[in-house]
Amino acid sequence: MSNRLPLEGIKILDFHWVGAGPWATSFFADYGATVLRCESGLAPDPFRLAPPFSAPKGTRPTLNSGYMFNMLNSNKKSLRLDMKNPRSLEIVKPLIAEADIVCENMRPGAMAKWGLDYEKMKEINPDIIMVSSCMQGQTGPRNKMSGFGLHLSALGGWTSITGWPDREPIPPHQAYTDCIAPVHEIIAILAALEHRRLTGEGTYIDQSQLESSMQLLSVPQLDWTVNHHLTELNGNRDPYGAPHGVYRTAAGGPAGDDNWIAIEVFTEEEWESFKKLCGQDWVNDPKFATLADRKANEDELDALVDTWTKGFDGIELQKKLQAAGIGAGFVHNGKTVLEDPHFEARHFFMNTGNTEMGDAIRFGPATKFMSCKPLEGYAPCIGEDNEWVCKEVLGMSDEKYQEYIDAEVFR
Amino acid sequence: MIRYKILDLSDERGQLTSKILADLGCQVIQIERPGGDHARSVGPFYNNEPDPENSLTWWAFNTSKKGMTLDITTPEGKEVFLKLAKDADAVIETYAPGYLDSLGLGYEDLKKINKGIVLTSITPFGQYGPYVDEGYKGGDLVLWALGGVMYSQGYPDRAPNRLNTPQTFLHTSLMACAGTLAALYGRNATGEGDHVDCAAMEATGHLMMYEPLGWTYEHNIQKRVGSKSYRGVKLLRQVWECKDGMVAMRLVNNKQSRTLKPLVEWMTELGEPGVETINHYDWDDLPLYDMADEEIGHIEDVWAQFFKKHTKKELFEEALKRRYDLTPVQNCEDLINDEQLIARGFFEEVEHEDLGKRFIYPGNPFKTSSELYHITGRAPHIGENNEEILRSLGYGDKDIATLKEGGII
Missing domain, CATH: 3.30.1540.10 (formyl-coa transferase, domain 3)
Known part of the structure; x- marks a missing residue:
């Protein structure tokens, strides 16, 4: 059987970083899309510096030795680029023109600072699909509020329903909303691609992780709006079972x-x-x-x-x-x-380290297609694909490529 | 809007999948057994009155759909289903693996009449593997357990905790929705559909991040530390009682401590007793991991006293104004009044004309420049669209009456 993957042909220019964003694009990469991580070595993805590391004890971890990064970025490509260098736009703009999707999860306004908001992108590529994902959305009084998983779980109602009635509530799984929003992002992108196929029109997607996560709180939320009944702490009990x-x-x-x-x-x-x-x-x-x-x-x-x-x-x-x-x-x-024998039989854990890393455990995707198997490549070292991007994708000459190296664009 | 035709045979474990597709503009027919789907027996219920039309679980995950009853185990019901499947884009289901095959409605059967159809199966353990062979059962709690994420969630002297509303199959339904759309995207190139296999054990396992890496590479197992946080360095408080509820905040290390400095400044302005014992620290670069546990405990005690004198609202408003990282622990009542959600128009009113009421539902999980996602109506009543759907297939009054009498619809 040939292993044709369902998302082959899709091109994503990926400005995501940390956990939730890269998780979304990893689904695309695992199933055949070309996902190009656009990342800075000066302000690197914190997950590149998150433990555990493959570097031996006592040695300094490198940007390529983080297992967390590997888990969420396998099968992607990496372009190392200093976006603060104005000449970086000379490389990014033609990539936008080629891409189906551009996505990012920085603080609202960061892309605009680089002159790359949705309106500007549309000038370069009229039917581009752009995703901006952040904690609470691009608009509204709290669009730029900082914080981390603890805060969003509390804000989103999750902490209030986790734990025992006689004890303090438990912030679930540290960053629970980070586990929900990525899948909504995948859905939004695929829906926007179909919308584009039907209408020829691109889409701008403004994702609030808070709002996405609340879809999974629908039943307790309705119980409040309809019945004025609050779901509270209840250990592990269930109205329909005992024990x-x-x-x-x-x-x-x-x-x-x-x-x-x-x-x-x-x-x-x-x-x-x-x-x-x-x-x-x-x-x-x-x-x-x-x-x-x-x-x-x-x-x-x-x-x-x-x-x-x-x-x-x-x-x-x-x-x-x-x-x-x-x-x-x-x-x-x-x-x-x-x-676990079931996880093992279903090949849920894969082993996919990069050239510096050696073996590295990651999960496979949680959706399987009977017609194909997901890719089992590794997550790229930072900047691993710079030359490929410049020469193969953008058709640059050796001289031109060297000129950008000299201009310190790839930092 | 997207326009796929979707048939959904699933119960409450899979209905979110096609709710999202229906809200995205797809034509979704939710097919229930005559008498009503199992989801209708799952509470909570409108006015706390158990009734198949009152289930909020049903309401929540069946918006924007049409509803029909159909006994697909009978030859007549199967015929109706196959007619619908002939030009459907996808079928969603939550039966035990092999059950649809036994009815002659499995992927191989559907493929024969519709090469491009996608069958998406949502089950506890997937379509294959030892737990499937052994007939394992798995509800929400069992899947939390096997998925590996619950172990570290809870108090050290008690059992690990799940969340107090079923989640694992909702995560799985999201993956199923992504999988269905991905298979349909792939079909554009090949003309062929696919069988999508979504196992709740895997969707839940996917919520793990650090856990298997921590064991493999650091020999570290995340222990349960209750409401606190422990990252292998310091045990830190995360939730705090205030005047009218709880707030969430945590001490952070080094330069991150700047995100708490404005709180200490505010306490100093207010002359909070004890603040003089904590405001001398370098809040631009707090060496938290090098501090003694007693010192950390003391800072936390001063905060704990301070928070008790203020409301959630006061502490949060000041947090937003002064920019320190603290949020209220909101419940569903707080959420309905949340300024950010209101400003973005998150909640949607859905008309229940039969009850003469409109109820507030959680709205779009993402916003888009051109309208992609919109709840178009309440969940259907039992068999609400039977006639309309059967007529569209060419069934006449007499045929419909026969199906009704035979208990097929």
Whole structure:
């Protein structure tokens, strides 16, 4: 089977940096688009300098030794360019003319400072698609507010619904909104490409990560606007299941001394299976007979389940429960997730280091196409593709290329 | 606007996929089993009255769609479905792997009548692999667990936490939407559709960033530290009680500490008791990682006392004015009144003419220069568009009556 990739032919000039933006364009790169990272060595992508590094202990990490960068930028190309050098525009403008999409996630106004806002881009390329993604959007009173994941998770409502009712709320996963916005950006770009195919018209996309993330908060949001009911902290409980929680399993398991299993019992059939498998006296106590009973006595139920699960290895218990028709999953950490047989069989983790890095773990895309396999290339060293861009794409002579090197454009 | 024709057979785990496509202008038919889809039994409910027409889960993820009921397990229902599929661009589904094949409606079957069709399957574990072979079940909590991101979320003395509203299948639906559009883009060149395989375990696994790298290259496992932050250096507070709720803020290292300097200056102006014990630090370059834990604890205590005397609004307004990094911990009530969201016209009113009301919904996930994304209407009632859709396929009054009597629609 030929491996024709669905996004072949798409050209993206990528001014993204850090996490969320590069995550979006990595989907395009993994599935065949030409994604050219346009990046400065003077103010490098912070992810190029984020640990862990491949550099040996005691040596200084380079811009090419960061594994985080590798994870989100595989299969892309890199043009190292000092955008503060006015002659950089001589290289960028013809690339804009060639591109389908230009994207960036800098502070609002940064592109305009380089003379590259959407209106200017349209003069160069009338049907260009441009994405500006930032924390709270290009407009509005807080468009330039600074902050990081902690702040946006709190602002977006996520922190208020994560944790236990008797404790301080937990800012989820550090930068939860960063995990949502990239996928909306992919969707927006693909929709704009189809819109262009139908109408010949380009699009400017103004993405607020705050707004994108709120689509995943739709149900609690509607519960407020419609019913004036607030979703609050509730541990791991669910109105339709009990037991429904995360319980401790035996120490010395795959996660060392801190092993847990998630168990979901929704239907009466599942509860019957659970009773049989568990086999403890308490499962037959009438106070746990129906879902309503189990919900009414959930604290006690959870404590009893926890006493039972503690006697088992977490992975073994997951197998037993699943074999009995009950939803269960070991709580993976950064170590055990790499040992999961299902992830392994689906080739979720790839190994794609650059020339300086050697081996480097990254995830594959979370969408698979039956007709093809995603690319397994590495993330470029900074400026790795300068010569290719200038000579092959822009058709520059050796002399001309040298002239730009001498003018210190590629810094 | 984009104009694809989409058939959606999915339940609440996949409906966001085609909601986005419908809001983008696609013609989406949400196909439910007669009597109504499972999503309709999932709360919360309008007025807290459980009823298939009252599910807010259904409302949230089925805007802008048409709705029809159809029993695709019967020969007559299958025939209707295949007629619709003949000129559809994509089908979305959440059945167990192989189920549509068993009905003769799998990708290979659909491809025979429509070479360019895209079938997008959303499941807990994908279309293949050991957990599929073993018939594993996975709801939101199980997928959070297996996805590897929940482990470090929670208190050290308690179990890891999920968020208190199902998320994993929504992440998967976003990936499914991206995958569907990507496959349709690829079709422009080949004329051929594709089968898109979206596993919630992978979409959730994708939320990991550092975790597998941390273990592989630093032998580090992110521990649970409750509401605090720990990046291998210092344990730092992140959420703080104020007069009427909570705010989020964290001490930061070196030059980043400039983002907190204006707060210390404001406290000094107000003569906050204790501020004299913290305003002598170099807030342009705070050597946080070299400071003693007691010193850090003391700064945090002074802040904690200060915040308790002020409201979320006061602390945030001053943060915006003076530019220090602090936000309120907002809930859904706060969000509806959020100035930035209001200024950008984020929320949309959706007409529920049947109830004589308009309700506020979260609006566009992105804004565009020409209108691409727009909620055009509320979620459909059970079988609301049955007749209209069947007529468009050439079914007459008599045929429709027969289908109705047979329990097909």
